[in-house]
Amino acid sequence: MSRVIVITSGKGGVGKTTITANLGTAIAQLGKRVCLIDADFGLRNLDLLLGLEQRVVYTIIDVISGECTLEKAMVKDKRTEGLFLLPAAQNRTKDAITPEQMKEIVEKLMPSFDYILIDCPAGIEMGFRNAIAAAKEALIVTTPEVAAVRDADRVVGLLECERMESIRLIVNRLRPEMVKMDEMLSVEDILDLLVVPLIGIIPDDKRVITSSNKGEPLVLSNPDTLPAMAIKNIAKRLNGMEVPFLDLMGTQEGLLAKIRRFFGFSNDK
């Protein structure tokens, strides 16, 4: 049975789609079969970030309307063994699908995949409802900015109401030099505020933009970059491996202690 994970944030532009593309690729690199579902109807971009936009023929809407089979709509990523994309419709709105239809699609995919990652649209309206309907786990993406943290908190509240089984936090676009200058919220600050277990910290890096320009997920590039390593570590942690967090700050004793506490590894318990 596959694990169904939604990647969500509330606020737009924090890196949900980039993380979905890279995380999906990284999980597939671990030898798992991964299906990425773009749930952002009307504003689809996951195909673009994966570099698969030329190969999209059918969308999830065509599957629901019976115009094509599920297998036919899936786009196989030829660079990464085991990675598939189920594209969203670009010419429809978020109301073109219901949470029930999303659940049906995901249930049909479950026997064939180890992981199903759903890229959630920004906001907390219908598109969000559709994206979370079938998911059992959620990854919340936030950046160290007040608006992103506030929206993340709102989303966590909504997911708790929906009884999401697991909610974990990814802090994206951290700029360690700014944190050191006391000019940016630290990961510790964000954990204090949101009280959600941490699964990854991704540093801000301009190579994320250049990789999206080319349509090549950063985790494919050689040699490894720091953000790519951070994402690969998230993939491993999702897969149950214990991987220490990257030392982005130079000295991270306080942070590590905090993280241990969040994962229940504290010695003084």
Next chain:
Amino acid sequence: MFKGIVGEFNPWGGASSRIKAKNRLELVLSCDRAGINPEAVNKMRDEIVEVVSRYLDIDIEKMEFCIKSNERNTSLSAILPIRKFKRVIESLPSDSPVFQSREEEKHN
């Protein structure tokens, strides 16, 4: 009168933008979670202070009043340091200007 007490009690008065962001988020997340707006919190604080001041001489400058979230549970905590008990509660007329009596003590 008590406006901005939370701000004044922020020990990081001229704080870095990081601390400012954290403090602002603490308040706004607490209010979001409790479903109340910051203005209502300020009003409630002023009213509570007013009621307590009828019975106790509290040190308003050292009081702490915040809605805090712990492990995603939200609670209201108010720490109102007492300067001294008011001995003449019974004799206090119902329309007594409470704050005036406090001011008087200061002058004495």
